[in-house]
Amino acid sequence: MTKHIPVLLDAVMKALGDVRGRTVVDCTFGAGGYSRAFLDAGAKVIAFDRDTNVLEDALNLEKQFGNRFKFINSQFTNINKLSGDDFDDVIFDLGISSMQIDNGNRGFSFRFDAPLDMRMDTRGGITAADLIRESTEATLADILYEYGDIKKSRFMAKLLKEKMPITTFQLRDLIKNPNDVAPVFQALRIAVNDEMGQIKSALESVHGLLGSGGKCICVTFHSLEDRVVKNAFRKWTQPQGDPRLPVLVMPEYKLLRPAVPSDKELEVNPRARSAHMRGVEKV
Numbered sequence: 001m002t003k004h005i006p007v008l009l010d011a012v013m014k015a016l017g018d019v020r021g022r023t024v025v026d027c028t029f030g031a032g033g034y035s036r037a038f039l040d041a042g043a044k045v046i047a048f049d050r051d052t053n054v055l056e057d058a059l060n061l062e063k064q065f066g067n068r069f070k071f072i073n074s075q076f077t078n079i080n081k082l083s084g085d086d087f088d089d090v091i092f093d094l095g096i097s098s099m100q101i102d103n104g105n106r107g108f109s110f111r112f113d114a115p116l117d118m119r120m121d122t123r124g125g126i127t128a129a130d131l132i133r134e135s136t137e138a139t140l141a142d143i144l145y146e147y148g149d150i151k152k153s154r155f156m157a158k159l160l161k162e163k164m165p166i167t168t169f170q171l172r173d174l175i176k177n178p179n180d181v182a183p184v185f186q187a188l189r190i191a192v193n194d195e196m197g198q199i200k201s202a203l204e205s206v207h208g209l210l211g212s213g214g215k216c217i218c219v220t221f222h223s224l225e226d227r228v229v230k231n232a233f234r235k236w237t238q239p240q241g242d243p244r245l246p247v248l249v250m251p252e253y254k255l256l257r258p259a260v261p262s263d264k265e266l267e268v269n270p271r272a273r274s275a276h277m278r279g280v281e282k283v
């Protein structure tokens, strides 16, 4: 299976600076490309991933790096169970990994016939087929519109409720406009995994937990994620209070320079094409 190629890793390392002796929380372990780079650079790492399929890679890092590496097999919103003293910096590399999309059994891709699952964490929660069955037509239409930008979302929602697809190919074959296939899959995946809720909630926790000099860096893959991160960081880095009054509370955070992949990186890894990196540092 395709191994995930870490995206914007050089930019992330540059934004983090010298991590020797620091503890970095890698909220999205994936194939461990980021975690390994932080460990190689002398950091301690606490890593989250809710997918159980990454356990083997995580165990390998545990064997190699001992107590400098700790893996937590859960959703990254559990960062709120850590204390601010447990870590210095936090990284999110959002979305799904190449292993998830290229695994023919998991239902993320319309290239393979599989049950319509799409859960990152297969230990619980509802599948995409369940979501279609259990949601009202109006909710489904909202999901398709908000997370997939599907113009005829009401029509599509009605069709899904009528036909109740339970496999990827059944879903794919229902969608008449080929340009809508990827966005419909994306919309269902984002809803199944509550991706927007997860990032909003985790960022709120990080905002309260980071200590002085701590950095939070996010790599996003589509405009919806990027907007959530951009808006959160904008709020963190603006003076607080009523702008008409003379006393404003100065922001606790400053923005770091954002980055996108270079042409060279895109040549090696075309999947990185819509990636954006944004970061902040607590002052």
Ligand SMILES: C[S@@+](CC[C@H](N)C(=O)[O-])C[C@H]1O[C@@H](n2cnc3c(N)ncnc32)[C@H](O)[C@@H]1O
Pocket: 004, 005, 006, 007, 027, 028, 029, 030, 031, 032, 033, 034, 035, 048, 049, 050, 051, 054, 074, 075, 076, 077, 093, 094, 095, 096, 097, 098, 120, 198, 199
């Ligand atoms: C793009 S990959 C990360 C790749 C990683 N940086 C690397 O270098 O291999 C995203 C990973 O984050 C995980 N993930 C996404 N949302 C999550 C969440 N809310 N909680 C925990 N893990 C999550 C996915 O399961 C996936 O393995």
